[in-house]
Amino acid sequence: MPEGKLVLITGRSTKQGTGISNGKYLAEYQEATTVLGLSQADMARHGLRDGDTVRLISRYGEATVKCRSEDLPDGMAFMAFGSTINQLVGDETYASGMPDTKGLEIELEKTPA
Amino acid sequence: MQVDNVVCAFCGCVCDDISVTIEDGRITQAKNACVLGKAWFLSHGQPSDRPAAMIDGQPASLDDAVDTAARLLAQARYPLIYGLSSTSCEAQRQAVALAEALGGCIDCCTSVCHGPSGMALQGIGEPTCTLGEVKNRADLIIYWGSNPGESHPRHMARYAVTPKGMFIPRGRKDRTVVLIDVRPTPSARAADLFLQVKPGKDFELLWSLRALVKGQAIEEAGLVGTGLTLAQLTDLAERMKRCKFGVLFVGQGLTQSRGKHLNTSAAFMLVRDLNSVTKFALVPMRGHGNVTGIDNVLGWQTGYPFGVNFSRGYPRFNPGEFTVVDVLSRNEADAALIVASDPVASLPRKAVRRLTEVPTIALDTHESETTRIAQVVFITATAGISAEGTIYRMDNVPLHLSNVLPSPHPSDEQVLGRILARVKELKPC
Numbered sequence: 001m002p003e004g005k006l007v008l009i010t011g012r013s014t015k016q017g018t019g020i021s022n023g024k025y026l027a028e029y030q031e032a033t034t035v036l037g038l039s040q041a042d043m044a045r046h047g048l049r050d051g052d053t054v055r056l057i058s059r060y061g062e063a064t065v066k067c068r069s070e071d072l073p074d075g076m077a078f079m080a081f082g083s084t085i086n087q088l089v090g091d092e093t094y095a096s097g098m099p100d101t102k103g104l105e106i107e108l109e110k111t112p113a
Numbered sequence: 114m115q116v117d118n119v120v121c122a123f124c125g126c127v128c129d130d131i132s133v134t135i136e137d138g139r140i141t142q143a144k145n146a147c148v149l150g151k152a153w154f155l156s157h158g159q160p161s162d163r164p165a166a167m168i169d170g171q172p173a174s175l176d177d178a179v180d181t182a183a184r185l186l187a188q189a190r191y192p193l194i195y196g197l198s199s200t201s202c203e204a205q206r207q208a209v210a211l212a213e214a215l216g217g218c219i220d221c222c223t224s225v226c227h228g229p230s231g232m233a234l235q236g237i238g239e240p241t242c243t244l245g246e247v248k249n250r251a252d253l254i255i256y257w258g259s260n261p262g263e264s265h266p267r268h269m270a271r272y273a274v275t276p277k278g279m280f281i282p283r284g285r286k287d288r289t290v291v292l293i294d295v296r297p298t299p300s301a302r303a304a305d306l307f308l309q310v311k312p313g314k315d316f317e318l319l320w321s322l323r324a325l326v327k328g329q330a331i332e333e334a335g336l337v338g339t340g341l342t343l344a345q346l347t348d349l350a351e352r353m354k355r356c357k358f359g360v361l362f363v364g365q366g367l368t369q370s371r372g373k374h375l376n377t378s379a380a381f382m383l384v385r386d387l388n389s390v391t392k393f394a395l396v397p398m399r400g401h402g403n404v405t406g407i408d409n410v411l412g413w414q415t416g417y418p419f420g421v422n423f424s425r426g427y428p429r430f431n432p433g434e435f436t437v438v439d440v441l442s443r444n445e446a447d448a449a450l451i452v453a454s455d456p457v458a459s460l461p462r463k464a465v466r467r468l469t470e471v472p473t474i475a476l477d478t479h480e481s482e483t484t485r486i487a488q489v490v491f492i493t494a495t496a497g498i499s500a501e502g503t504i505y506r507m508d509n510v511p512l513h514l515s516n517v518l519p520s521p522h523p524s525d526e527q528v529l530g531r532i533l534a535r536v537k538e539l540k541p542c
Contacts (some may be wrong), residue, residue: 007312009295011365012264012400018152021123024458024482061462072296076312083458083465083482091463094373096232097224097420097436099461101369103312 016080033082037070060090122497123153125399125507147266183535185472189448192217196454198401201502205410207529221407223419224436229368230397233377242394249278253356258366262300311340313371319379325350399507406505441467457482500524
């Protein structure tokens with residue numbers, strides 16, 4: 001993994017799942033799908049604290065989200081499925097029908113509060 | 114009023130032991146349901162004040178909405194029908210018939226979830242079993258690329274880990290649970306053995322396991338960068354060979370990562386290989402409640418499980434050509450009918466952009482990101498709460514969806530049936 005880049009993993013989470021039923025425009029779902037998890041070391045490396053805003057950039061697009069410390073390996077970021085994460089996912093499926101939803105390489109920049 | 118043995122249609126577990134309490138025309142309790150199921154029953158079991166149909170954001174009659182939807186689809190050259198993972202098989206059948214009548218494409222959430230598992234099934238074959246067999250026989254459970262604690266909260270307690278079975282009398286004590294993932298999820302805490310692998314290295318590990326299961330030596334150097342050592346992999350292979358009845362539950366960690374259908378093909382081949390030394394099965398962890406249903410309906414009606422095209426008057430299947438992300442991103446679809454799904458929230462942005470550029474019709478039980486951009490919207494009765502039908506569990510067992518709370522809204526089956534009838538008037542065969 002090149003210096004400064006992270007591997008982005010997306011997936012389901014409990015609050016994302018309940019939020020689907022309770023309402024995607026309510027705070028529960030919005031918070032679940034717009035907060036990026038990072039390891040403590042990566043948070044420190046980027047000078048971040050829980051709740052800071054960061055800009056994520058992939059080769060397909062970018063998104064601005066909040067971040068927090070989670071139990072993750074260094075170099076890995078996690079965010080739950082939703083329209084925010086899909087700003088970063090490309091449309092190339094390599095003739096499989098399936099886009100690169102997991103294992104996406106991203107850059108991260110701290111943004112002013 | 115309490116209704117017992119109601120089927121939950123939220124996730125692929127399709128639990129059929131839910132006790133629903135109905136008071137003053139709303140569901141107030143859902144006993145036995147997990148946190149996801151409870152949210153589903155309680156939120157969908159409320160009276161709705163939304164109009165049954167809308168055209169361009171304004172309330173409309175059902176007749177007008179059906180006619181508008183049918184015209185938009187009939188005049189399109191390459192209409193796409195998509196979604197169908199959270200509705201009944203009866204509605205799914207109408208959608209397939211509609212796709213045929215239109216000469217269009219029909220795809221389902223499978224293509225962005227377990228399509229790669231479907232492709233592996235076609236190429237390799239699926240050595241599988243029911244969840245009942247898992248509960249009663251399985252002494253080794255492996256979750257690979259799956260976080261059931263958050264995606265299928267009752268899977269471990271109801272089927273795979275804790276329940277006592279006919280040949281598993283002590284339940285959890287008679288089972289070994291292995292979880293393989295790139296991060297320590299909440300599910301890892303329930304496992305006897307958690308193996309943390311590096312992202313994008315699943316194929317190499319599955320292929321190496323195949324070699325070890327066949328008694329072939331592999332070198333440690335070949336595993337560098339995978340996250341596991343030869344000792345760990347050898348131990349796993351021995352556990353798999355020694356068990357009496359092993360089950361590999363495959364999640365999106367395999368289907369959505371680098372390799373995709375090659376990952377799942379390697380997993381299917383590994384399980385097939387293991388059956389020369391013991392009994393082993395594979396079950397894909399299907400996400401949405403009835404995504405297995407649409408695979409089955411499309412399968413028995415067209416011969417293919419997803420990504421089907423009727424443009425030539427007969428069904429054709431080709432992932433990458435007729436699948437939703439590709440059809441939308443290449444700007445091929447010129448109209449879309451979205452049923453029981455929210456692709457604006459779940460697809461890559463280039464595919465979503467096309468949905469905002471072409472006439473889009475949406476059927477859903479609630480407002481969603483997709484209904485907000487659709488020209489024609491039908492708010493329909495929730496299958497399993499206010500509409501009867503058939504649902505398929507992740508292990509292909511069909512179950513009955515009940516109507517426990519009558520709704521003023523029509524079902525997906527009824528709306529699709531009416532659109533189909535109108536399309537046939539507009540486009541006689």
